[in-house]
Amino acid sequence: MVAILPRAGLLTVIIIGCAEVGLAQNQAVQLPSVGQSSAATSISVPDGGRTLIGGSSRGLTTMPSRSTFPLSRGPVTRNPLFGGPAYGRSLSGGSMTASVRIIDLQEMDRQILALSPAESSEAVEPDAPKPALTANDYLRKADEAEAKGKPKVAEIYRRLAAKHTTKETDR
Incomplete structure (x- = not known):
């Protein structure tokens, strides 16, 4: 229902009972x-x-070659209302990635309980120190490496033997 009311030279329009139009x-x-x-x-x-x-990345870009709107041809093809170019x-x-955290529960228990390694039930004896190799030991290892067909390894052992020979003569 529409009512028009004149008021001091102005036209007033009142719209009553207008249904709301929903837009899609x-x-x-x-x-x-x-993935x-x-x-x-x-x-x-x-x-x-x-x-x-490692990592990877993927990308895809598309642009359709045709528009579905019938008026897309002609001078208005740039207008998006008439099927202008679309991109996707x-x-x-x-x-x-890899992250590592090693948790030694026995060591934590020992520290929390304030036990010395000697008091602990699983006391670990330290390894005896290995005797240092002499120049003769390095020369013997160089000969073994050369016999196995590894001349580069033999060269490294000979250099170590030469270094130890100079240290022994400096003493």
Whole structure:
């Protein structure tokens, strides 16, 4: 129902009982994508350390060659209402890391309970110190390496023997 009321030279229009017109809206819902990767490799990481094993990234860009709107041809092709150019882009990536934390529960118990290693039920005896190699030991190892066909290793042992020979003569 529409009522028109004249008021001091102004025209007033009252609209009564107007139904609300809903406009359709495009909504895009992006769902999470979950992937799984694996790597068969060996790495060395110190206690408490972290290292990057590897990573990858992927990208896709698209631009349709045609528009679905019938008036897209002609001088108005740049107007988005008439099917102008559209672009789509998808980027994804991931990486794999390794972290190491070594926890020695027996050592923690010993420290918490303030037990000395001698009082502990599992006292560990320290290894006896190994005798230092002499120049003759290095020369013998050089001969063994050369017999096995490893001339570079033999050269390293000969250099060590020469270094120990000079240390022994300096004493």
